[in-house]
Amino acid sequence: MRLGIITFILALFIWQCAPADPSTSVGRDGWLSGTTDEKFETVTDHFGGFARAMVEVQYRYVEMFWAGEDENWDYAAYQLEEMEEALEDGLQRRPARAQSAQHFMNVVIPEMEEAIASRNKENFDQAFELFTLQCNSCHAMEQVAFIQVGPPEKRLGSVRLR
Ligand code: HEC
Numbered sequence: 001m002r003l004g005i006i007t008f009i010l011a012l013f014i015w016q017c018a019p020a021d022p023s024t025s026v027g028r029d030g031w032l033s034g035t036t037d038e039k040f041e042t043v044t045d046h047f048g049g050f051a052r053a054m055v056e057v058q059y060r061y062v063e064m065f066w067a068g069e070d071e072n073w074d075y076a077a078y079q080l081e082e083m084e085e086a087l088e089d090g091l092q093r094r095p096a097r098a099q100s101a102q103h104f105m106n107v108v109i110p111e112m113e114e115a116i117a118s119r120n121k122e123n124f125d126q127a128f129e130l131f132t133l134q135c136n137s138c139h140a141m142e143q144v145a146f147i148q149v150g151p152p153e154k155r156l157g158s159v160r161l162r
């Protein structure tokens with residue numbers, strides 16, 4: 001019992017002596033400054049929110065389209081998987097978007113996955129059309145209906161089927 005009290009007092013003493021979170025600057029030329037919390041705050045700002053995730057999603061959407069046109073099924077599957085991860089990260093950062101994303105995550109992505117796994121271009125093209133509709137339907141739900149996406153017309157990426 002006495003040992004317990006001594007340990008408690010000692011712990012309290014050590015806690016009292018612990019220095020406050022120091023404000024230091026790190027990074028090139030010390031661009032990242034403030035307390036640890038302030039630094040994390042700055043870093044999370046740099047990660048960006050949902051729009052940042054969408055820039056990646058749209059790149060992968062375009063690449064997945066050309067992968068399907070090339071019947072490069074492994075590349076198509078890869079792009080869809082990475083797209084899903086980008087969406088998951090975006091939703092972790094902006095959970096307010098999660099409800100509108102539910103159908104896309106739980107139904108639309110698995111259906112696209114199935115179409116790619118069938119390695120059949122007709123299935124792919126059909127699934128891609130529905131996939132696109134669902135991108136736009138989420139935009140409508142999230143009050144950004146002015147962002148309408150559609151299959152790309154020109155190829156900009158450098159990945160080709162060999
Ligand atoms: C959760 C619903 C949701 C889904 C699903 C979704 N989006 Fe978005 N998208 C948004 C929101 C919300 C924004 C606006 C972001 C903001 O305001 O921060 C956006 C923005 C965008 C932008 C503009 C990005 C920019 O800032 O330049 C593009 C392009 C885009 N989405 C493409 C897509 C594509 C392609 C798909 C389907 C593969 C898709 N989105 C699926 C909600 C969604």
